[in-house]
Amino acid sequence: MGIRVAVAGASGYAGGELLRLIAGHPQFELAVATGFAQAGSTIGSVHPHVRSLRDVVLAKTDPAVLADADLVFLALPHGESAAIAAQLPDSVKVVDLGADFRLRSAADWAKYYPGAHAGTWTYGLPELPGQRELIAASTRVANTGCYAVTAILALAPLIAAGVADPDDVVIVASSGTSGAGRSPKQHLLASEVMGSMSPYKVGAHQHVAEIKQASGARTLSMTPLLAPMPRGILATVTARPLGGADPREVLAAAYADEPFVHVLPEGQWPQTGATFGANSAHLQATLDVDSGRIVVVSATDNLVKGAAGQAVQNANIMLGLPETTGLAIDGIAP
Numbered sequence: 236m237g238i239r240v241a242v243a244g245a246s247g248y249a250g251g252e253l254l255r256l257i258a259g260h261p262q263f264e265l266a267v268a269t270g271f272a273q274a275g276s277t278i279g280s281v282h283p284h285v286r287s288l289r290d291v292v293l294a295k296t297d298p299a300v301l302a303d304a305d306l307v308f309l310a311l312p313h314g315e316s317a318a319i320a321a322q323l324p325d326s327v328k329v330v331d332l333g334a335d336f337r338l339r340s341a342a343d344w345a346k347y348y349p350g351a352h353a354g355t356w357t358y359g360l361p362e363l364p365g366q367r368e369l370i371a372a373s374t375r376v377a378n379t380g381c382y383a384v385t386a387i388l389a390l391a392p393l394i395a396a397g398v399a400d401p402d403d404v405v406i407v408a409s410s411g412t413s414g415a416g417r418s419p420k421q422h423l424l425a426s427e428v429m430g431s432m433s434p435y436k437v438g439a440h441q442h443v444a445e446i447k448q449a450s451g452a453r454t455l456s457m458t459p460l461l462a463p464m465p466r467g468i469l470a471t472v473t474a475r476p477l478g479g480a481d482p483r484e485v486l487a488a489a490y491a492d493e494p495f496v497h498v499l500p501e502g503q504w505p506q507t508g509a510t511f512g513a514n515s516a517h518l519q520a521t522l523d524v525d526s527g528r529i530v531v532v533s534a535t536d537n538l539v540k541g542a543a544g545q546a547v548q549n550a551n552i553m554l555g556l557p558e559t560t561g562l563a564i565d566g567i568a569p
Contacts, residue, residue: 236264237262237263237264238262238263238264238305238306238554239264239266239303239304239305239306240257240263240264240265240266240304240305240306240307240308240550241265241266241267241268241269241300241301241303241304241306241307241308242254242257242265242267242268242269242307242308242310243269243296243301243307243308243309243310243311243319244269244270244271244296244309244310244311244312244332245268245269245270245278245281245293245310246270246271246272246273246276246281246282246293247310247416248413248416248538249310249332249538249542249543250268250270250308250310250543251281251282251284251285252538252539252542252543252544253308253310253332253543253546253547254268254278254282254285254288255282255284255285255543256543256544256547256561256562257547257561258285258287258288259561260547260560260561261560261561262554262556262560262561263561265288265291266303266304266305267294267300267301267303267304268288268291268293268294269293269294269295269296269297269300269301270293270294270295270296271295271296273293274293274294274295274296275292275293276292276293277289277290277291277292277293278290278291278292278293281293296311296319298319298322298323299322301319301323301327302322302323302324302327304327305327305328305554306327306328306329306330306550306553306554307323307327307328307329307330308329308330308332308543308546308550309329309330309331309332309333310332310333310542310543310546311332311333312333312416313333313334313335313348313441314333314334314335314348314349314350315333315335316331316333316335316336316353317335317336317353317354320335320336320375325374327374328374328375328376328550328553328554329374329375329376330359330376330378330546330549330550330553331356331375331376331377331378332378332542332543332546333378334348334380334441334445335353335377336353336354336355336356336375336377337355337356337358337377337378337379337380337383337445337448338352338355338444338445338448339355339448340444340448343444343448344444346444347439347440347441347443347444348441355377356373356375356376356377357369357370357373357375357376357377358376358377358379358448358449359376359377359378359379359545359546359549360379360384360387360388360449360545361548361549361552361558362388362490362493362495362496363387363391363449364395367552367558370549370552370553371552371553371555373553374553376549376553378542378545378546378549379445379449379541379545380441380442380445380541381410381414381442381468381535381537381538381541381542382408382410382414382440382442382446382457382459382468382470382537382541383442383445383446383449384516384535384540384541384545385408385468385470385516385533385534385535385537385540385541386406386408386442386446386450386457386470386472386533387445387446387449387450388490388496388516388518388533389470389472389486389518389520389531389532389533390404390446390450390451390452390472390474390531391449391450391451392485392486392488392489392490393474393482393485393486393529393531394450394451394452394474395451395489396480396485396489397477397478398476398477398478398480398482398485398529399474399475399476399477399482399529400474400475400476400477401451401452401453401454402453402454403454403474403475404450404452404454404455404456404472404473404474405455405456405457405472405473405474406446406455406456406457406458406470406471406472406473407457407458407460407470407471408457408458408459408460408468408469408470408471409432409459409460409461409462409468409469409470410459410460410461410462410467410468410537411462411464411465411466411467411468411507411537412428412461412462412463412464412465413465413466413537413538414466414468414537414541422461428461428463429463430463431463432460432461432462432463433460433461434458434459434460434461435459435460435461436459437458437459438456438457438458440457440459442457443455443457464507466507466511466536466537466538467507467508467510467511467534467535467536467537468507468533468534468535468536468537468541469505469506469507469532469533469534470532470533470534471530471531471532472530472531472532472533473523473528473529473530473531474528474529475528475529476522476527476528476529482520482521482522482529482531483498483501483519483520483521485520486498486518486520486531490518494558494559494564495514495515495516495540495548495559495562495564496515496516496518497515497516497517497518497564498518498519498520499517499518499519503519504519504532505517505518505519505532505533505534506534507534507535507536508566508568508569509534509566509568510534510535510536510539510540510566511536511566511567511568512536512539512563512565512566512567513536513539513540513544513563513564513565513566513567514536514539514540514544514545514547514548514562514563514564515535515536515539515540515563515564515565515566516533516534516535516540517533517534517535518531518532518533519531519532520532536566544562547561547562548562
């Protein structure tokens with residue numbers, strides 16, 4: 236018998252990516268997958284690419300159905316995880332892919348999300364100093380946001396080393412349409428997205444509070460862009476430098492032993508296509524020759540390192556498995 240895992244919200248894009256990773260994980264056995272409107276449908280009809288689980292029927296999302304698993308992934312819309320998690324036994328480990336338990340500050344939660352702040356779980360970014368040990372000791376872990384992990388990995392080591400000014404950080408980041416979820420929306424129709432890029436939530440994106448909390452930034456301006464691609468995030472992070480250290484060398488030293496964070500060779504810049512399907516983040520850094528600002532470009536697959544892959548990485552640590560089990564560093568191209 237393998238480790239029994241459950242996926243709540245398995246009908247969405249992140250849920251489908253979790254199913255794909257679980258199907259290829261040597262230690263995981265899918266105990267149950269649940270959905271809302273798609274309950275009663277087979278996985279094959281909802282996610283035809285997950286052939287090995289095609290005959291599994293999605294159950295209704297009910298805590299009693301999930302409680303029999305060793306670990307539960309909650310791939311639910313923001314604000315819906317807390318009610319489910321509260322009804323799961325303490326013996327069941329939980330990784331929440333939503334935002335419900337990421338933020339320490341109730342005031343920050345109220346600024347960006349409706350409803351009451353549900354509390355704070357261990358933050359699920361193993362590459363932050365000391366965080367891996369906290370995740371290993373936890374039964375409840377809050378997975379990162381997709382924009383957040385892409386930006387935090389680019390920024391946190393520079394602020395921690397005193398190289399980047401935490402009071403002067405600017406992020407411009409482009410995301411594929413899957414980052415907005417699977418529910419039909421007019422602005423995500425192919426005719427609206429193809430051949431066009433557009434900003435959204437300018438000056439008020441919910442991941443700002445999470446990025447500041449985890450990176451050490453104190454003020455942050457973020458402009459998110461919707462890109463005409465199904466998946467991927469490319470973030471350009473700039474900051475005023477403090478001191479004369481080479482930002483690329485700082486990042487390379489911070490991630491030298493990390494299996495999923497790759498500082499690229501000099502002159503090679505990240506591209507989203509190179510991360511598709513991989514639990515990898517690609518980074519490159521330089522100093523702007525005119526302004527002198529630090530520039531870091533970071534690329535991830537928003538559905539893998541930004542969601543499902545990160546969740547499996549956290550689950551592996553929580554369960555005492557090798558962190559890389561069932562996860563690829565290689566992408567899919569073209």
